[in-house]
Amino acid sequence: MKVYAAIAKALSDLGADTMFGLIGDANLFMVDSYIRDCGGKYVGSAHEASCVLMALGYAQVTGKVGVATVTHGPGLTNTLTALIDGTKSSYAMVLLSGDTPAIERDHFQKVSQRELVLATGAGFEQLRTPETLGQDLAMAFRRARVERRPIVFNMPVEFQWQDMEYRKPSYALAEDRAVVPTSPDLDNAIGIIASARRPLILAGRGAMEPEARAAIIRLARRIEAPLATSLRAKGLFSGEPNNIGICGGMSTDLGIETIMSSDCILAFGASLNRYTTGNGSLLKRKRIIQVNLERAEVGKNVEPDAGLVGDPGLTADAIVRWLDEAEIPSSGFCDEALRQKIADWKKPRSVAGTSRAGTVDIRLALNELDEEIPADRLLATDGGRFVGYAWEVFDVQHPRSFMTPLGVGAIGCGLSFGIGVAAAGGGRPTVMVTGDGGFMLGGLTELHSAVRAKMDLIIVVCNDGSYGAEHIQYVNKGVDPSLSIFDWPDFAVVAQAMGCAAVTVANFEDLAAAREAIRGRDVTKPLLIDIKLDPEAIPIRW
Template structure:
């Protein structure tokens, strides 16, 4: 037990819970805690330009590292600035801890006073109040427990007047329980085994809830035993990369050979996958099939569609249990891994039909993405903002591991990419981050934080898909044969802006320009921005 100031005790509680990196923006309600976290605990503080950006950084850090992202902000407008990011975190089911300062309780007329609890709860995030200086260690541990088990952001509200009080501090870090002992034994399990045994053209599908190494290996074993191909949701992109019968993404982004196979399938066995309308290709993959859905979270089973059998269980253990039952019953393989499918997968190419461009040609999305895939380092983190440019990057930019792929569209908002990219860069400090955004998204949420990436010397390459318009609105005007001028903008020269902010910027109009920009990536020593000048009337269709 130690006697220390409250601000130092909060910093120590973070450190005792394994926090090494803290994101945020300092103000009078948190500056001493942040200083203690750096000076006394040896932590690293990543200062943002805006509290929204800091919150997104925390979410990006959780996404890529698997450890809890932690953010600290002061009170009032600092808290309300975090709200869009919190809603995204709730909808994306990403754990995070937000430490909020609060105005003094006795100062009713403080001009930064606002109902912080009401604001935060309205986003769907959880809220905890620091009860007293004596409960710091317990209250911080409670937030860690809630964030990790509820899979959403949790805010800890800290009154500013506590900061310089003395308190007794004793470490009480949260210890996560082992949860992999969840093995199903029920009528649902029996039904699932019966459905799987009867399938003649099954597909084993992995979602974000089945991307760890043990689950991957178990699903491969089950697919081999069933003689079935493998597929993933978009969120589990490239989990089975390199496997001989990997169909890739199942859904609206499926490649042609995957589309044919999935339409012909008679059973889909999903692990850790919500099986939403996009995964089902808006119903096209649902017809004529039976579905087995396995998830450790019972709330996810039947969330979007009612499966024929829903099994609550750990992905790896349940897959191995299915395999063992098939062996016990001597059920033969389905034979869906035939030579014809192997040949089609072997020869399939996402670039089929793309012509090699002349240097003077104007750029287009498919061929730009092809060159990015070829030129950017293979070990990468891919972070995508929102916009109508997404089809090609999602389909054809590969990642070595699904944790190195970050989608920022859970709330349907643009402008969330740069914050996530910074968090991702801190989570994987030796891996370059490829951040793909639109022009509107970059101005909305990326511009201010690009300098944050510069200040902290992060290895981020930002690709702006610049069609000079808000794409979804441009599409709607065009679909109604209306003038899209209201959706179009004359932006500043983003390359010059990047230079002014301390990075390195390139304007790309032709494929010769693109090659010069890609050459600079090989010798990069600061964040790079590549501004792709695209035709708003020649963009790919939305997925």
């Protein structure tokens, strides 16, 4: 078997059923064999960074290792920002990158690929020889899972047409559900819970698997505690009557009131960073119990009163057993009155309105669209000042249905994430919310990629004709904000020219047409909704 075909088959044997990429002379035959010989699904991108972002989105939704491929030299250098985002967000993916022939010292596309990759924080795994292909690729997949970061698999281009004997690759992962041993910290945690009168449970992405979720809910019911999540665990407790939503800058008024009145926080699988804790303000005068399977996460941002290293679900069940054995009563904090407040809470319908003709209120517009889109949806967002409203308005039913570029805070990544999310959607619609600046930076590049892939993708452009965060800074300092204002092309017309359905919303009446477009959409064609907003009427919400 030729090496390029063996790489394709090894990917298939390792369970990679979908690959994102941009072909070049170092990977084009491998991609062709992956599609034609192995029956793999391939989604092509227009830019190398985009295929990495797509693979990150796919990995988030499926829980699998995301797979992307690019050619050598500038093909790899174009992915660096995306690799940094994947590394900082702890997503498991493998990027198969070509490399220039070692014999050609002066190859014009030769760059220091290993050094560039390692500088992003991603891992690097070399294809050493054709004979070690199976071992090397399996190691890349294993490292991606264990290290929870992108691993670049470096493929010398001179290998691809060599003959080799194929051996099926495999790798094994040890069980990582550690049990919390009897310890002073566990005893201390039980004592803290026993003395708490208003305990609250907070969960992060480290507690989003079904077993952990179920155990944490059992503990919450046992001690009558309200439930909250970090932003990245949005949707984890969807449907629970004691769920107060996100903890941090995105908390609701009811959430803030409940969090501030609590006297103890039990954090499971959450790093307790400054966004979740409101720069520490939400933790004041509270005792903190932090539980995480990753020892390095316990105490990284906040020094807890009791820190437990172990599986969140097993730890929650162990706490319940100790509470039952000691006959410790429930707190009564999440009583019928609080549950009724949670049930009665309604999302705000508007920000402060807008007086500028040809624009609409951002929260009102997003609420209208949210009501039309099926509840079982996937959500991807770009970065920008609009994004807090998208996080607030669009609910999801599980954290794996939610993807946002929090790693480096870059704009322009959202649509690529959305394409990867939609590729894993399994028949569910994907909502992708972006700003106009991010859409021009990266979204427009990949719009036709979504068209080619025939995706049920609803793209909402929050279009205030500006770079919003910069606009606010200019205004706050009394500086003319005109440098932040842009006269963009008509996004609906551009989208239609690229094969999308499209609607422009410039007033309240247009929202009815947008809702109708969502109801009657062709699920094999992306729909773009361009919402015209007033740059002076969008306070930052996060």
